[in-house]
Structure formats: structure tokens, C-alpha cells
Amino acid sequence: MSNLNEIPIESVRIAIIGSGPRGMSVLERLASRLIELDIKEKVEIFLIDDGHVGTGRIWSTEQSSLLLMNTIAQEISAFSGLWDEKEPRPGSGPSFAQWWQKYRNDYSDFNGYAPRAYYGEYLLYVLSTIERSLPFSVTLHKISARVERLDETEKYQLLQLSNNQEILVNRTVIATGHSTNKLKDIEKDLDDFASNTPSVTFIKGGSVAQMDLSSIQPDQGVGIIGMGLTFYDLMAELTIGRGGKFVSEENGELRYCPSGKEPRIYAGSRSGMPLPVRGRNQKPFDYEYQPAIFTLKRALNIRKRGNIYFERDVLPLLEAEMTLVYAETELRLNKSKLVAQQLRKDVIKSQVESANGVNELALKYGISHPISINIYDLADPFKNNTFPSIEEFNKKLYSIILDDYNEAMNGNVDSPIKAAFDVIRNTRSVVRLFVDFGGLHPHSHQFEFLNKFNSASSFLSAGPPAFRSLQLQALIKQKILTVVGPSMKIKTSSNDRCIYMYSPHVQNSNVALNVVIDARIPTTDITYDCSNLTQSLIKDGIFVPFVNKKDDIEFQTGGVNVTLSPFHPIRADGTIAEKIYVLGIPTEHTRWFMQSGSSRPHKWIDFMIDADAIAFDILNSQDLSVNEEKDAYMLHS
Structure with missing residues (x-):
């Protein structure tokens, strides 16, 4: 394939494989930067998806409206900036909730939890906004086909598609979603x-x-x-x-x-x-939680120290943070907001690092009994219990589901336990700092984190809207x-x-x-992925699974081995494929919680930061010549 390096390309060509939320976020950030830059060459962007371009498979607009998201719409935006109420454009557009309220009249019917098909419609709206806004020199090609193979040369990548089309590009972003795995x-x-x-x-x-x-x-x-x-x-x-x-x-x-x-x-x-279901939302769209114990600073210090075991070094800090939020909530409801705030100040001042430390202070402020937060016990409510019949078990289950619903209706601010569970969601970036790129000891990564904590944390924090519990209760009573x-x-x-x-x-x-x-979501493991593209990348040594290694202990994770941002694959021979980027689900286990499908309207979280880092790297490459003044402003901002 070396002769491909001699083929002249009259424009800079960028391929984005996968047009779900991750691929769309890269496109939106590329478009936003291209609008600001004075690009001299022609740029062609190929947005490729084997489903509907703009939604991918998961967010298809043709699916049943009964299939709902588990994140409230007001916390979601596919635009990388708050809407200024002007004509929508890359970098400034309506959040998902704003779009929903503007273009549909059923926003209040779903308690803020939208059908997935609606989010697919919103993504198509974002895509059409991007298309309308692109500079004259930029062309977007939407291609509905599978990429079967990627052949890499010194300068280019040749993409071979299922429709027999071949595309030669300068840069390729692989943002494929949930895989179909070989069964085992x-x-x-x-x-x-x-x-x-x-x-x-x-x-x-x-x-x-x-x-x-x-x-x-x-x-x-x-x-x-x-x-x-x-x-x-x-x-x-x-x-x-x-x-x-x-x-x-x-x-x-x-x-x-x-x-x-x-x-x-x-x-x-x-x-x-x-x-368990999510607590009734009581938080504004721009809510941000500031940890007092499970902080980024503390995580950085522990990460630098190394030899981290999740259950010894990380989980106690997280459970202490959850204990603090539980105690704060009780104090605010039973004493006053001022008392709750004072507890948090004392926890920070005393540099408390344990649940016991939180409890000692909380008892002084009027908490009547020690608070016990054990993630694994909470995620295993029937531990060590036996039941004489399936009917007796379902009676017990029903009572627990009912109690959980009542707590959920107290809200994610006013229910102590639901507020504590939200800490897991709100501190994912801290967990990532401990875990990503082999931060944990390999044994702890595999058995303590992925085999235990990953499922327990999802169980406690990723539930559906509360009305699903009422439906579940009714179906159990009806014996359906x-x-x-x-x-x-x-x-x-x-x-x-x-x-x-x-x-x-x-x-x-x-x-x-x-x-x-x-009904389980297939886990990421590129060695079992049925995708022809993935298997060809493995065969050619471009993709290899990330191996967490310490001394003589190794754990092959199944996620693609990539560099730090902007996430180039590290080939089997140890070299870096600098013209290729891998984002999202294929890198799960190398990094954590890559299945997230949205960013926030008011703030860039990892989701949008990652997308922008890739857009920045592509536009800062030698393939493009840009106006120097705008280059200095945009590419180094």
C-alpha cells in the first residue's frame, strides 16, 4: 500500500467512524474550531455510521417511545456551549431540554426523562445545525455503511466500506459504540x-x-x-x-x-x-458537587504514591464522602442548613479521611446514631437471606421496592440515602483519576474494581426514573x-x-x-468483538488490548491500548498511530465509564474535553495551514 503516499489529495480529509454522541461531539468541536479558523485548504469530513448517520444504533429515531433515557434532559447538551438565544451554531445551541420544550409539547409527561428516540431527533438537529454552519471550504459527507477495514500508510488511511466504497483520509477518529461480541x-x-x-x-x-x-x-x-x-x-x-x-x-x-x-x-x-430508581430531581441544571473528602487533590497525591488497591485506598474515601452527604442532609432537615454547613467545614478543617471520622463529628452536631454506608451491602440487599418460596421472596422484594420509591420521592437533595448515592455519579472524575491507564494494582483493577465496584456503583447510581418503580410494583401485584x-x-x-x-x-x-x-449490556473486549474493522485493526497490530502490569502480575483489560489525550492507539510494536484516534467504548477498561453519552450544558466534562482535544490535535497537525493570528488564539486556548 506504500504507493498511496504518492497519491495527491486536494483537500484535508477527516473520517469519523461512528456518529453516536461521541462521534458527534468530535464533529461539533471540529466545526466550532473550523468556523473560528481561517483555513486555506479545502477540508472534507466523512461522518460514517452503519446505522442512521447522526444517531447511530442506540439513538435511532425509529425505536419505541417506551425506551427511556436515565439522565434527565436538562443535564444534557450536544452543543459545546450554552445557548445565547441567537441562531444555533457549533459552540452555542439549545440543551436537550430546551430543544425538547421548543419542538415538542410533551416535556412534562416524562418527568424530564426523554425517550431515546427524542435524543436521536435532537442529535439530528445538532447535525443539521453543524451542516448549515460549516465554512464554504468545508464539506461534510454523510455515509451510511460499515467500515470493514482500515489500511494505514505513512501519510494516509484507506478505509474500505461495506458498500464497496474506498476513502482515503489524513486523519481517522474511531468512535464506535457498543460492540456485538462473540458469545462465551x-x-x-x-x-x-x-x-x-x-x-x-x-x-x-x-x-x-x-x-x-x-x-x-x-x-x-x-x-x-x-x-x-x-x-x-x-x-x-x-x-x-x-x-x-x-x-x-x-x-x-x-x-x-x-x-x-x-x-x-x-x-x-x-x-x-x-x-433502584433515581431520586426525584431537585437540582438545577448547572448543579456541581464539590467533594470535601474524595477530592481530586487527594486522588492526585495517592496516584503519585502508586501501588493503589481500590478497596484499601479508594473505596473508604468514597464511602466517607457519601457518609458526609448523608449526615449533612439529615442535619439540614432536622437542625438547620447552617449546622450542616458547619459539619462540612469541620470535616475539611480536620482533614477527615474516613467514615468513622465523619461520624465522630456528626454525632457532636446532633446525629443520633452512627451512619453506616457500605456500597457492597447496599447493592446486595438479600445477602445471607433464604426464603421458603418464590411468593415469600416477592413479598419481601415488594416492600423493599416500595421503600426505595418512597425515598426516591423525597428527592435527590432531601433523601439522605438518594443524595448519598448521587455522590457516586458526581465523583466519577475522581474515580477515573485513580483507575485510568493502570492506576490500580492489576489484581485490584480486575477483581476489586471491575468485578465488584463497577456493578455495585451502577446498581446504586444509574437507575431509571422513579415512575418505573410504580409500574414494577403494579406488575408484581398483578403477578405478570x-x-x-x-x-x-x-x-x-x-x-x-x-x-x-x-x-x-x-x-x-x-x-x-x-x-x-x-438483558445485560455486553462488556468491552476487543478480542471478542465481531466487528471486521476491529479484528482487522488487531490483525494489523494497530489495536492491542491494554494490559495493566505490575511486576509479574498482568491483567489484559480488553479495552484498546491508547495514549493519554488525544488517545492515539499504541500499536503492538509499541509505536503510536498518531493519525488515528480512539474515543469512547472501545477504550473502556483502559479508561473508566466510557459509555457516557452526553455532556452538560453549562460545563465541559470529560466527554466534551476529550472531543475537543481530538479536534485540536487534528487541526494543529501539519496537514492544515491556518491563519497564524487565529491559530495562536484557537489552537492554544
Whole structure:
């Protein structure tokens, strides 16, 4: 392919592979900088997606309006600056909530939690805004196709597409989303069993919008593995999506009126508890939390020291911060705001680093009993419990779900426990400082952080809107939905030609099923990714998994090994592919929480900072000649 270096390109060409929120954020920042710069050459940008260009697969505008986001719209913007009420443009445009209120009349119907299809429409609005705003010398090509292969040369990358098109570019940004992985372990066993058993159906994990649920018959038993956000999507699709209705009762509860088309839903997970719901939002769109204990400064000092174990060095600080917020909330509600503020000041002044330290001070200010925050216990509510029947378990589960709903309705400011859970969301940047690029000891990274904390933190902080709990309660009361119990197990039966789901902690919980749906989100592991592009990049040594290594201990994470910002892949031979950038989900585990799909309206979080760093690097490359005065202002601002 060396002759490609001799092919003249009359313009600077930039490819963005993946047009979901990450790819769109890079495009928006490129456009914003290009508008400010006096570019001499022609620039061509190729926005490529194997789904609908501008939304990707996850945010398709064609999906059911029952599938909701779990972040409130007012906290989301795909523009990199607050809207100044003038003509929208890259760098200044309406937030998702502002767009929703302007172009639709149902904003109040969803308690601020939008259908994913609406966010897809918003992304298309952002894309059209970008297109209208581009300088005359810049051309945007929207291409709906898969990139099957990337061939790298000294100067260029040649992209080979599924539509037989070939594109030669100077820079490539890989911002692909959730992968489809080769099945392994229990998923492969279930798929193989279903393939060889005509009466059994296994639906693989992924987005509900892409699942074919049409073969599921009324009153048929359907098992759901996992009770996270996808579980709630399935719950909605298999009930109100089939014509059922939730009716409000005078006591504030919901009653479910079946359509007769619903299956019987059986669900289970490791915890046995559906994801707790988010607290009713009481925070303004520009709310920012300032930690007193779990601070960036403290994290930097520990990171410099090295040899970090998550459960020894990090988790106690986070739980202490959560304990402080819990105590502050109680003091503010039962004493005064001034007393709560004084507690925080004393915690900072005394340089408290533990939950015990917080409790000692809180007791002096009037907290009646020590506050115990243990993330793993909170995420495992049925630990060491057994139940005589599936009915008794569901009674207990119902009471816990009801208590959780009541706490959620107190709000994410006025409920001590929901306010504490929000600390996990609000301090993700601090966690990243400890974890990213091998910050943890390899053993701790694998077993303490990814295997334990990652799921527990998501369980406590990433829940759906509170009204989902009312729907869940109604379906349990109607016996349309049954949870089999904690530590859910799956086994296949060739003799009975079915799949059994059961809990070892619940007697007589064995349920025979002919349809099982995996409601877990596939984890990132490029070695199992079915994408031809990913596998070709691995074969050519451009992609290799990041290995967290210390002494003779190694943990191969499955995420792409990349440099620090702007995230160039580090090849198998240790050299850096400086003309390629990898952003988001493919780098999960090298960095943490890359599945985030939005930035905030008022402030750049990591999401937008990363996108701008890539835009800056592309425009600061030798491929472009820019006006020197504007270059000094923009590229070094």
C-alpha cells in the first residue's frame, strides 16, 4: 500500500467512524474550531455510521417511545456551549431540554426523562445545525455503511466500506459504540442450546430496540437475565408495549390493566433486586458537587504514591464522602442548613479521611446514631437471606421496592440515602483519576474494581426514573412479573427441552422457560468483538488490548491500548498511530465509564474535553495551514 503516499489529495480529509454522541461531539468541536479558523485548504469530513448517520444504533429515531433515557434532559447538551438565544451554531445551541420544550409539547409527561428516540431527533438537529454552519471550504459527507477495514500508510488511511466504497483520509477518529461480541460462557451455552432446540428461543444481549420480541406469545413464560436498565425497557415493551395500561389510583399507586397479550415475565440477577430508581430531581441544571473528602487533590497525591488497591485506598474515601452527604442532609432537615454547613467545614478543617471520622463529628452536631454506608451491602440487599418460596421472596422484594420509591420521592437533595448515592455519579472524575491507564494494582483493577465496584456503583447510581418503580410494583401485584430471587442460576434441559431459571436462596423457585432474554449490556473486549474493522485493526497490530502490569502480575483489560489525550492507539510494536484516534467504548477498561453519552450544558466534562482535544490535535497537525493570528488564539486556548 506504500504507493498511496504518492497519491495527491486536494483537500484535508477527516473520517469519523461512528456518529453516536461521541462521534458527534468530535464533529461539533471540529466545526466550532473550523468556523473560528481561517483555513486555506479545502477540508472534507466523512461522518460514517452503519446505522442512521447522526444517531447511530442506540439513538435511532425509529425505536419505541417506551425506551427511556436515565439522565434527565436538562443535564444534557450536544452543543459545546450554552445557548445565547441567537441562531444555533457549533459552540452555542439549545440543551436537550430546551430543544425538547421548543419542538415538542410533551416535556412534562416524562418527568424530564426523554425517550431515546427524542435524543436521536435532537442529535439530528445538532447535525443539521453543524451542516448549515460549516465554512464554504468545508464539506461534510454523510455515509451510511460499515467500515470493514482500515489500511494505514505513512501519510494516509484507506478505509474500505461495506458498500464497496474506498476513502482515503489524513486523519481517522474511531468512535464506535457498543460492540456485538462473540458469545462465551453461559451466553454461548444458551445460544447453542436454543439453536439445537426448536422449542427454545434465546435473545442475545444488546439494545431492546434491536431485539425481535414478536415471537413471544401471550401468557408464555419469558425469562430475563439481569435487572438493570435493559430489564426496565423489556418490562415496558412486554406490557404497555402490547396494549396494557397503567391506571393511577387515589393512593398514588398504579394499577395495571392487562391487554391479554402479555407474557409471564420471570427475572433474576446476582443481587435479586431490580435497579433502584433515581431520586426525584431537585437540582438545577448547572448543579456541581464539590467533594470535601474524595477530592481530586487527594486522588492526585495517592496516584503519585502508586501501588493503589481500590478497596484499601479508594473505596473508604468514597464511602466517607457519601457518609458526609448523608449526615449533612439529615442535619439540614432536622437542625438547620447552617449546622450542616458547619459539619462540612469541620470535616475539611480536620482533614477527615474516613467514615468513622465523619461520624465522630456528626454525632457532636446532633446525629443520633452512627451512619453506616457500605456500597457492597447496599447493592446486595438479600445477602445471607433464604426464603421458603418464590411468593415469600416477592413479598419481601415488594416492600423493599416500595421503600426505595418512597425515598426516591423525597428527592435527590432531601433523601439522605438518594443524595448519598448521587455522590457516586458526581465523583466519577475522581474515580477515573485513580483507575485510568493502570492506576490500580492489576489484581485490584480486575477483581476489586471491575468485578465488584463497577456493578455495585451502577446498581446504586444509574437507575431509571422513579415512575418505573410504580409500574414494577403494579406488575408484581398483578403477578405478570415475578423475580425468582438472588444469585439467579440458569440451566438447560435437553430432556425437557427448556431452560430452567432458579435461585439457590429461594426454595421451589425453579421455573421452566422456552424464551430467555439476556438483558445485560455486553462488556468491552476487543478480542471478542465481531466487528471486521476491529479484528482487522488487531490483525494489523494497530489495536492491542491494554494490559495493566505490575511486576509479574498482568491483567489484559480488553479495552484498546491508547495514549493519554488525544488517545492515539499504541500499536503492538509499541509505536503510536498518531493519525488515528480512539474515543469512547472501545477504550473502556483502559479508561473508566466510557459509555457516557452526553455532556452538560453549562460545563465541559470529560466527554466534551476529550472531543475537543481530538479536534485540536487534528487541526494543529501539519496537514492544515491556518491563519497564524487565529491559530495562536484557537489552537492554544
